[in-house]
Amino acid sequence: MGKVGIIGVGQSNFVRQYPGSIRELAFEGFKDAMNDADISTSDIDASVICSAPEYDKQRSPAGIFAEYLGLNPQPTFYVESLCSSSSMGLRLAYSLVKSGLHDVVAIIGFQKMSEISSSESQERMGRGADIQWESPFGTMMPAYYAMYARAHMDAYGTTLEDLAQVRVKAATYGQMNEKAVYRKPVTAEMFSDPENRMSGPVASPLRVGDCCANADGSSCIIVANEEKARTFCNKPVWILGLGAATASVNLAGRDLFTGLTVGKQAADQAYQMAGVSPKNIDVAEVHDCFTIAELMAYENLGFAKPGEGKELIRGKETYKEGTIPINVDGGLLSKGHPIGATGGSQIRTIVLQLRDEAGEIQVRRPEIGLVHNIGGVGLYGSVTILGR
Amino acid sequence: MKKEMDDRFKKFGTVSFTAITKTNDFIGHLENGRVMGTRCKDCGLEFFPPRADCYHCFSSHMEWFEVSGTGKLITYSQLQFGPVGFEDDLPYAIAILDYGNFKVFGRIAGDIPEDEITLGMEMETKVTRLPNNQLSYVFQKT
Numbered sequence: 001m002g003k004v005g006i007i008g009v010g011q012s013n014f015v016r017q018y019p020g021s022i023r024e025l026a027f028e029g030f031k032d033a034m035n036d037a038d039i040s041t042s043d044i045d046a047s048v049i050c051s052a053p054e055y056d057k058q059r060s061p062a063g064i065f066a067e068y069l070g071l072n073p074q075p076t077f078y079v080e081s082l083c084s085s086s087s088m089g090l091r092l093a094y095s096l097v098k099s100g101l102h103d104v105v106a107i108i109g110f111q112k113m114s115e116i117s118s119s120e121s122q123e124r125m126g127r128g129a130d131i132q133w134e135s136p137f138g139t140m141m142p143a144y145y146a147m148y149a150r151a152h153m154d155a156y157g158t159t160l161e162d163l164a165q166v167r168v169k170a171a172t173y174g175q176m177n178e179k180a181v182y183r184k185p186v187t188a189e190m191f192s193d194p195e196n197r198m199s200g201p202v203a204s205p206l207r208v209g210d211c212c213a214n215a216d217g218s219s220c221i222i223v224a225n226e227e228k229a230r231t232f233c234n235k236p237v238w239i240l241g242l243g244a245a246t247a248s249v250n251l252a253g254r255d256l257f258t259g260l261t262v263g264k265q266a267a268d269q270a271y272q273m274a275g276v277s278p279k280n281i282d283v284a285e286v287h288d289c290f291t292i293a294e295l296m297a298y299e300n301l302g303f304a305k306p307g308e309g310k311e312l313i314r315g316k317e318t319y320k321e322g323t324i325p326i327n328v329d330g331g332l333l334s335k336g337h338p339i340g341a342t343g344g345s346q347i348r349t350i351v352l353q354l355r356d357e358a359g360e361i362q363v364r365r366p367e368i369g370l371v372h373n374i375g376g377v378g379l380y381g382s383v384t385i386l387g388r
Numbered sequence: 389m390k391k392e393m394d395d396r397f398k399k400f401g402t403v404s405f406t407a408i409t410k411t412n413d414f415i416g417h418l419e420n421g422r423v424m425g426t427r428c429k430d431c432g433l434e435f436f437p438p439r440a441d442c443y444h445c446f447s448s449h450m451e452w453f454e455v456s457g458t459g460k461l462i463t464y465s466q467l468q469f470g471p472v473g474f475e476d477d478l479p480y481a482i483a484i485l486d487y488g489n490f491k492v493f494g495r496i497a498g499d500i501p502e503d504e505i506t507l508g509m510e511m512e513t514k515v516t517r518l519p520n521n522q523l524s525y526v527f528q529k530t
Contacts, residue, residue: 143482251493
């Protein structure tokens with residue numbers, strides 16, 4: 001059985017308010033990936049559409065996208081796992097290709113979050129938790145991650161300054177990413193200035209600057225079996241390892257509050273499948289929906305021991321020149337987080353790195369890259385390992 | 389005659405997103421001042437939040453037990469912004485108590501200032517009636 005390769009990657013600009021409909025938004029990411037792959041729609045024999053529900057009114061978006069993108073009459077599939085939807089879409093596409101059922105599959109992730117207000121959006125996201133037993137208390141994503149931040153700080157001495165430094169790093173690279181929604185510099189001083197918006201309290205201990213922004217955006221990844229990948233593409237990037245896990249939605253059903261078990265379990269599976277260990281990873285994208293999420297990811301992925309994630313950011317080891325460059329495209333904190341498009345955007349960044357086409361943020365000759373994508377408050381976890 | 393549906397669960401919390409569940413008696417117990425979980429009669433596993441079905445032995449024979457004594461505060465967060473429908477409650481703190489066999493997700497009582505909350509403190513889970521006449525429970529100091 002041959003390998004599965006990525007032959008095209010693309011994404012739209014991530015923006016606060018996209019001036020078009022969801023099908024037009026999806027077209028932007030798809031077109032970018034099709035130009036990258038330099039193939040025609042008839043070469044694609046199935047599509048996988050990924051998003052979280054209830055941000056727009058379209059039921060069954062897969063059908064409308066297949067029509068609008070010129071992918072009729074090929075079959076299409078809809079995948080939903082909140083913020084990890086398009087990574088799970090890649091997992092489905094991998095199995096479709098690996099099984100021999102399809103040869104070339106396009107994974108299109110999208111989200112148009114601006115159709116509803118920010119507080120409505122928080123309500124939707126709060127309902128990505130347990131609606132029967134948690135949501136009636138008025139839950140929302142920043143507060144859930146804030147509970148993890150509080151536990152991590154209490155157990156390991158992680159500080160608010162450490163969290164601020166994660167955002168400072170994100171902004172360093174966000175300024176270089178023309179597709180990012182937030183492109184201004186951020187300094188640690190902004191977090192200690194009560195007049196600055198970054199320091200504003202959201203859900204203790206997290207502040208405005210600790211949280212990524214909602215955005216509208218789309219992404220597209222095109223995968224192919226080994227034979228077609230070699231035919232269509234002179235620099236295919238191979239899928240070496242995949243891992244995925246779930247955990248109790250209700251936090252009352254969990255035992256760990258200083259890390260995400262799904263991140264660790266997915267990573268362990270992906271490392272085993274790829275036959276590599278954390279020290280073999282040359283560049284990584286991790287799910288930094290909140291600053292604390294990035295520090296926990298360092299630990300859950302084995303780049304640092306539990307509690308020692310803060311040492312990596314203090315030593316600038318996750319900057320481009322460091323021992324393990326992480327989120328050097330600005331991460332979710334700078335790019336913005338259009339839920340269903342995020343995983344595809346992370347995969348795109350690593351593919352460009354492995355093709356030596358990442359421009360200003362290019363890491364020196366990476367051989368193996370990793371993508372860590374989390375859905376909800378660590379209820380879905382996906383880790384993908386890619387190699388040239 | 390049209391059969392009346394038991395939709396008591398719509399009374400749970402500031403805004404309930406569920407009206408009908410097999411664990412509706414949870415609301416009846418709140419009305420009587422008790423926070424209750426369920427225990428599987430066949431294998432003895434205890435559940436909070438309450439469940440109608442046991443995933444361990446697939447039994448649906450459940451009995452109620454009271455969440456009594458104290459639990460240890462594992463973590464919390466105080467919200468300055470809330471979702472649609474919760475604006476009038478702000479600020480409020482969501483938290484988790486560890487009772488050993490199970491954990492309870494809920495809110496810390498609104499009259500406890502944030503600087504008096506420390507992780508590891510022992511707290512009790514008590515029934516509360518909200519200003520909009522809904523029923524809920526809160527964590528109180530012992």
